[in-house]
Amino acid sequence: MEVEIAAKPTKSFKAGKVIRDEHLTWSGQGTAKPGEARVTLQIPEGKLQDAGKVRWRSRVADSSGGWTRWQDLTIQQQQSAQTPTKEEPVDGPLPSRGPETKQKATRTGAPTASLAESPLAGTQAVQSFNYDRIDKQGDCQLSREESIATWRWIKNSFNVCFTGRIGETLVENDLPTGIAWSARVSIVVHTYVGHSAGxxxxxxxxxEAGIHSRQMKVWIKIDQFYPHGFPEAAGRPVSIRLSNSGGCFADKQKITEDIGxxxxxxxxxxxLTSPKxxxxxxxxxxFCGIKPSVYYPETDDxxxxxxxxxxxxxxxxxxxxxxxxxxxxxxxxxxxRPVWHLxxxxxxxxxxxxxxxxxxxxxxxxxxxxxYEPDDTVPLSPVRKRIPGRYSENDPGCASENNRCLTRAEGDRSDPDTVPGQNDIARxxxxxxxxxxxGLQKPSCDEYPFASTYEGAASAGYNISVAIVECRDNNTAGGLLNGWYDRERILEKDPFWVDATKKGETPPEDVPPPDIAQVDTSGFGASCR
Incomplete structure (x- = not known):
């Protein structure tokens, strides 16, 4: 077994280009003893720092397969029960109202992490549905670079966070004095799904106990408070508002308290509740929308x-x-919109x-x-192919007509009166x-875009690709797609993205591993088309 540990990659800008820096922290190999299924590797002291965030991956040294995908890891030293840990505050850039806000939308597949009862406190509980939660204040807060005043992160279909620096500047005789208090605000949103029918x-x-599947919880935390000489700064009132739209109602329209x-x-x-x-x-x-804000009721201007x-x-x-x-x-x-990743x-x-x-x-x-290579696919086209579905990081919501998501078409492909049925005939x-x-034992024709979409063979023209693959390979992939439709709640005409990784290559970092425990593939391959 071979293991690599690396620092989380960083991005910087130089000469108008994005420079990606990746640093290998440690690598090692180990061999299991005869009859043992576990390999233990000892990492030298000093290589990892407490609370540090790293990535790791592994592979079997004699395997023809490639490395596993990178997995995130936060280092935590064991603490004595009598010696609690304490976060040391780090002062960030002074806030202002109306700063540049940057956004991040992560490509999502089917996640693996567990749920936290309080995402800003970091407690965890084992769950039967893996939401891949934003479960610690660091998950959201540390994703923001200190040079960015406010930050929004859509992690996946079930998690959103907002974080940034807030505060007020002291003004005397209509002139700012340069004296200002500051603090950090974090808002984490969790959505939910229900249980099986019956x-x-x-x-x-x-x-999450005590709520139903059409409710959302929004946790709000303010910390890292710095008075900076501002008179009676701890007594300054601050109001946090979600400004939710009419498709849902909130049990509180706002929360107003002194910063102290x-x-x-x-x-x-x-x-938040969206009544059925x-x-x-x-x-x-x-549909329910939120646009969180900070309100300073005693600011003179x-x-x-x-x-x-x-x-x-x-x-x-x-x-x-x-x-x-x-x-x-x-x-x-x-x-x-979510990404189905194979x-x-x-x-x-x-x-x-x-x-x-x-x-x-x-x-x-x-x-x-x-x-990625549509012009080399069957059928060959006299014009350049434009096969839809490829994820666009510049348009994660699929709002532009220049970026073409796939859209779900429900129905039985054995029924010629349905869109999937028409796609199957054309396919x-x-x-x-x-x-x-x-070498194929049971050949099967795979088509893309899928028969379960409005972009399928019946309307695709030349913008389609077909290939003959092993039957069970094809049907297993189809079963995974149908399971993903269910967990991501992809309904009729809902848009979504698609991506794939070839065997031996590393998937994108922001695509979690498939949640195969929630998809039964035992019956796939029984019949092929």
Whole structure:
């Protein structure tokens, strides 16, 4: 076994270009003893620092496969029960109202991390649904560079955070004195999904007691307070508002406290609710947006009393679709559309009939080629191909007509009156053009864009790709896609992105590993098209 540990990559700007710096901290090898399945490696003292954030990956030294994906790791030294740890404040740049706000939207697949009861306190609990939570104040706060006044991070469909520096400047005789107090604010939003239909309380939120699946929790924390000589700074009132839109209601419209009270005690909490009966059947879809702000009621200049933590509203979509049986009701981020990612490095499993080890590497390679080398795919086109679905980091919400998401088409592909059925009919004609590779035990024609989208073969023209792959490889990938539709609540005409990683290559860092425990692939491969 070979293991590498590296510092988390940093980005800097030089000569108008983004420079990416990656530093290997340590690497080592170990061999398991006969009869043992575990390899233990000792990292030399001093290589890792307490509270440091690093990444690690591994591979079997004699394996033909590549490295595993990079995994994030936070180093924590063991603490005595009698010696609690204490965060040492680090003063950041002085805040102002109306600073530049930067945004980050992470490409998301199906996550693996567990839920925290209080995301700003860092407590964790084991959950049956992996939301990949923003579960510590560092997750949100440390993602912001100190030079950026305010920061918004859409981590995935179930987590959003806002963080930044706030404060007021002392003004005397209509002139700023340069004396100002400052503090740090963090706001973390969690959305939820329900339980399987038929359970005792299917609409109860998975992983959070006392609320239902169409509710969202918003935790607010203010810390790192610095008076900086501002008279009676701890007594200055500060109000945090979500400014939620009409598709939901909040149990508190705002929370106003003196800054000295804000920095003491537990995180403040606001709960948002999107009532099912507000919206029409059958899916009961409702949209709820928030645009958090900081309000300083005692600032003399009324034009400087309000400061936004986000340049625009973050939208959420709640639904109670009867077609999502495993997660009854739920809310997801709508402003940034999720990415279905197929990793060709996914662990192989034995075919129940032939015993041959199969994965999804053939289907992943085909999708990758369709997205990144479309002109080399079947069918050949007399004009340049433009196959849709490839993720655009400049347009995560798929708002521009220049960036083409895929859009879900529900229905049975065996029914010719449905969009999937029409796609399947058109696909069969194109599949006759694809060469059949040697060595396949049960060939199957894979098409991209998927039959379950409006961009499929029936309307694609030349903007489609087909390839002959192993049957079980193809069907396993299809099963993973259908499971992902369910957990990400992708309904009729909902847009989404697609990406793929070829076997032996490393997936993008911001794509979590597939949550294979929630998708049963045991029956895939029983029939092929």
């Amino acid at each position: 359970t005792a309380d299917p609409t109860a939120a998975r992983g 009270d804000w920095i003491r005690g537990a995180d403040r909490l606001i709960t 009966d507000w919206f029409p059947a059958p899916d009961y879809k409702g 009324i034009n400087k009393r309000l400061g936004w933590l986000s340049p625009d509203r973050v939208e959420f979509r709640c639904d109670s679709s009867p077609r999502i049986l495993n997660h009854t009701g739920g809310c997801v981020v709508w402003s940034s 990793d060709g490095n996914r662990a192989q499993t034995p075919d129940p009939v032939t015993g041959k080890m199969t994965g999804v590497d053939q289907t992943a390679a085909h999708i990758w080629k369709a997205l 069969k004609k194109v599949c006759k053009l694809a060469p059949i590779p040697s």
